Amino acid sequence: MSxxxxxxxxxxxxxxxxxxxxxxxxxxxxxxxxxxxxxRRVLDEAERLGYRPHRAAQDLRRGHSKLILLxxxxxxxDFSMRRHLEExxxxxxxxxxxxxxxxxxxxxxxxxxxxxLSPEVVVGYLPFDDADVGSMRACGITKIxxxxxxxxxxxxxxxxxxxxxxxxxxxxxxxxxxxxxxAAADPRVxxxxxxxxxxxxxxxxxxxxxxxxxxPVDHRDGSADRAVRRWRDAGITGVVAYNDDTAAAAVGAALxxxxxxxxxxxxxxxxxxxxxxxxxPAISTVRxxxxxxxxxxxxxxxxxxxxxARPAADSGVEATLVARESTGPVPx
Amino acid sequence: MSxxxxxxxxxxxxxxxxxxxxxxxxxxxxxxxxxxxxxRRVLDEAERLGYRPHRAAQDLRRGHSKLILLxxxxxxxDFSMRRHLEExxxxxxxxxxxxxxxxxxxxxxxxxxxxxLSPEVVVGYLPFDDADVGSMRACGITKIxxxxxxxxxxxxxxxxxxxxxxxxxxxxxxxxxxxxxxAAADPRVxxxxxxxxxxxxxxxxxxxxxxxxxxPVDHRDGSADRAVRRWRDAGITGVVAYNDDTAAAAVGAALxxxxxxxxxxxxxxxxxxxxxxxxxPAISTVRxxxxxxxxxxxxxxxxxxxxxARPAADSGVEATLVARESTGPVPx
DNA sequence: CATCGTCACTAGCACGTGCAAGTCCAGGTA
DNA sequence: TACCTGGACTTGCACGTGCTAGTGACGATG
Numbered sequence: 071m072s073x074x075x076x077x078x079x080x081x082x083x084x085x086x087x088x089x090x091x092x093x094x095x096x097x098x099x100x101x102x103x104x105x106x107x108x109x110r111r112v113l114d115e116a117e118r119l120g121y122r123p124h125r126a127a128q129d130l131r132r133g134h135s136k137l138i139l140l141x142x143x144x145x146x147x148d149f150s151m152r153r154h155l156e157e158x159x160x161x162x163x164x165x166x167x168x169x170x171x172x173x174x175x176x177x178x179x180x181x182x183x184x185x186x187l188s189p190e191v192v193v194g195y196l197p198f199d200d201a202d203v204g205s206m207r208a209c210g211i212t213k214i215x216x217x218x219x220x221x222x223x224x225x226x227x228x229x230x231x232x233x234x235x236x237x238x239x240x241x242x243x244x245x246x247x248x249x250x251x252x253a254a255a256d257p258r259v260x261x262x263x264x265x266x267x268x269x270x271x272x273x274x275x276x277x278x279x280x281x282x283x284x285x286p287v288d289h290r291d292g293s294a295d296r297a298v299r300r301w302r303d304a305g306i307t308g309v310v311a312y313n314d315d316t317a318a319a320a321v322g323a324a325l326x327x328x329x330x331x332x333x334x335x336x337x338x339x340x341x342x343x344x345x346x347x348x349x350x351p352a353i354s355t356v357r358x359x360x361x362x363x364x365x366x367x368x369x370x371x372x373x374x375x376x377x378x379a380r381p382a383a384d385s386g387v388e389a390t391l392v393a394r395e396s397t398g399p400v401p402x
Numbered sequence: 403m404s405x406x407x408x409x410x411x412x413x414x415x416x417x418x419x420x421x422x423x424x425x426x427x428x429x430x431x432x433x434x435x436x437x438x439x440x441x442r443r444v445l446d447e448a449e450r451l452g453y454r455p456h457r458a459a460q461d462l463r464r465g466h467s468k469l470i471l472l473x474x475x476x477x478x479x480d481f482s483m484r485r486h487l488e489e490x491x492x493x494x495x496x497x498x499x500x501x502x503x504x505x506x507x508x509x510x511x512x513x514x515x516x517x518x519l520s521p522e523v524v525v526g527y528l529p530f531d532d533a534d535v536g537s538m539r540a541c542g543i544t545k546i547x548x549x550x551x552x553x554x555x556x557x558x559x560x561x562x563x564x565x566x567x568x569x570x571x572x573x574x575x576x577x578x579x580x581x582x583x584x585a586a587a588d589p590r591v592x593x594x595x596x597x598x599x600x601x602x603x604x605x606x607x608x609x610x611x612x613x614x615x616x617x618p619v620d621h622r623d624g625s626a627d628r629a630v631r632r633w634r635d636a637g638i639t640g641v642v643a644y645n646d647d648t649a650a651a652a653v654g655a656a657l658x659x660x661x662x663x664x665x666x667x668x669x670x671x672x673x674x675x676x677x678x679x680x681x682x683p684a685i686s687t688v689r690x691x692x693x694x695x696x697x698x699x700x701x702x703x704x705x706x707x708x709x710x711a712r713p714a715a716d717s718g719v720e721a722t723l724v725a726r727e728s729t730g731p732v733p734x
Numbered sequence: 735c736a737t738c739g740t741c742a743c744t745a746g747c748a749c750g751t752g753c754a755a756g757t758c759c760a761g762g763t764a
Numbered sequence: 765t766a767c768c769t770g771g772a773c774t775t776g777c778a779c780g781t782g783c784t785a786g787t788g789a790c791g792a793t794g
Binding site: 077102 | 782783
Binding site: 420440462465 | 770771772773774775776778779780781
């Protein structure tokens with residue numbers, strides 16, 4: 071117990087140089103010349119002793135930690151979102167940053183995590199409210215990613231708007247002319263739902279289709295059943311769903327109402343989450359380019375951190391339609 | 403820009419006391435007597451200036467940060483697991499700790515997060531391997547929750563073993579005598595699958611049922627279809643699934659094979675994830691007591707951190723069977 | 735030979751805390 | 765009066781870094 075931790079001073083003593091030299095070697099400090107012999111000796115000794123720089127000390131010196139804090143809203147994490155992050159982490163790591171994700175809970179009176187971690191950048195999936203921004207400022211955090219002065223949510227990015235257009239076009243190409251939009255009832259996701267709905271509307275408009283019939287769809291409160299009944303009566307044959315969960319709810323309600331899917335009602339989801347593939351009938355959906363989005367997210371964060379070049383607004387965004395049974399030509 | 407951050411020294415100067423006094427007031431340091439007048443003056447001044455202690459400095463002094471790092475395996479996060487954590491966070495917060503969750507990726511050559519955060523406790527959902535333990539030790543982390551010296555995984559807790567017994571009993575009570583177990587094919591979850599399988603086997607044994615026919619079930623590779631065909635031929639009528647996803651895969655395969663669910667094959671899942679409620683037919687499942695598990699988890703972590711009393715091994719564990727259509731008496 | 739520049743380092747400050755040890759003084763004994 | 769006690773502070777060190785401002789030695793230049 072209580073093996074004191076190995077410090078740069080230990081390495082210095084052991085290598086027969088000063089502590090400063092160890093620092094220069096470890097950080098490749100520009101403008102410092104170190105002989106190859108010394109460099110090797112220091113490196114070897116550090117390795118041998120198992121030296122790890124003490125993060126708290128580095129952070130203290132630096133004024134902030136090399137962390138990027140991602141604040142997620144407390145809605146059920148979209149499957150795709152999770153995949154983005156897994157892609158982003160290595161990219162950030164390469165630049166020396168670590169990604170910590172933090173799910174914000176509604177009734178949260180606990181101190182927000184940015185106070186405890188003092189990250190270099192805080193990234194929000196949605197823009198922060200004034201209270202949050204104030205709290206960050208008070209902790210000395212200046213790099214906030216939906217820039218509070220100019221709050222463009224990630225939900226406005228092409229990544230979000232590409233999908234719904236594909237959904238509409240897919241149904242159009244299969245011959246559907248009267249379309250509806252299945253929205254999530256959960257108010258917490260309304261921003262994203264609205265963003266996707268807006269794009270779907272635009273796409274429908276451009277194809278000369280009438281307005282979309284928008285209904286909340288939830289499998290728990292009967293809203294899905296009501297929506298399906300209403301759509302049947304209105305002669306609607308194609309449904310664009312906010313995501314795969316709402317798509318599943320819509321398909322489920324249709325089946326329970328005795329409708330054939332896709333015979334009487336075709337439904338297309340969004341995100342390619344597992345439920346879409348597993349449902350019977352399998353649900354057509356939109357798959358986003360997770361790797362690309364992840365890299366883009368990382369680039370955006372690093373732009374804020376380092377000031378390095380910002381990626382083009384539409385780079386790395388690719389959405390593909392995955393056609394399955396729920397819109398397929400052959401009913402199940 | 404560059405508003406210097408408010409330090410304890412600023413507060414001290416402003417309140418007309420020494421920096422140490424500020425420290426004593428802020429931390430209620432035991433053994434130090436501070437007059438009420440001074441205490442108030444310091445507190446007021448701190449409030450007025452918006453003083454926040456600098457975490458990095460505190461961490462440096464203290465030797466570690468007041469964080470609890472939860473390392474999750476890189477399997478798809480179970481829905482229920484997420485709910486546990488949401489319960490645990492406030493409980494930990496109350497004790498002054500913050501919870502950071504960290505998903506470990508397989509091909510991860512990036513430095514593990516514990517090196518960067520130097521948390522006080524690292525908690526793993528599964529026991530850590532020697533390399534990880536070594537790496538933690540090297541960072542001065544001594545509090546590791548599945549104690550490396552005595553690794554009892556969280557998967558062995560009653561929380562995990564209560565559910566499968568309920569699943570078996572449920573099918574038994576509905577008259578099923580020949581049961582199978584649907585396992586997840588993903589090798590990453592095998593520990594948990596095995597744990598649940600073991601309990602299910604025990605329960606079946608105690609009811610005088612024969613051995614369970616165990617098959618991997620995945621909706622992507624045809625294994626679900628093979629398993630279902632095999633079960634039909636073997637006269638099996640009830641399936642205990644590892645979780646709701648495998649249950650859904652099994653039900654889906656059964657439907658595609660022309661079997662009635664639950665008429666020909668009854669399936670019960672585990673975790674009460676959204677897919678279970680949304681599937682058609684709706685899938686019977688086991689709901690765990692998330693709040694209780696969350697509190698238990700928090701208590702376990704605090705036990706390691708503070709040495710405070712450890713909760714009884716079976717406290718806060720409650721599993722309920724949620725009967726739905728996939729095992730219901732009335733076929734859809 | 736004096737001066738200059740470069741190389742290869744070292745001395746030491748600053749970051750903001752927590753806390754041990756010390757100081758000062760009012761009041762209580764012997 | 766001399767001595768002690770305890771309240772209410774203050775002084776100052778330690779934590780482990782990053783990095784600025786040196787310092788000596790050595791070779792090149794005028």
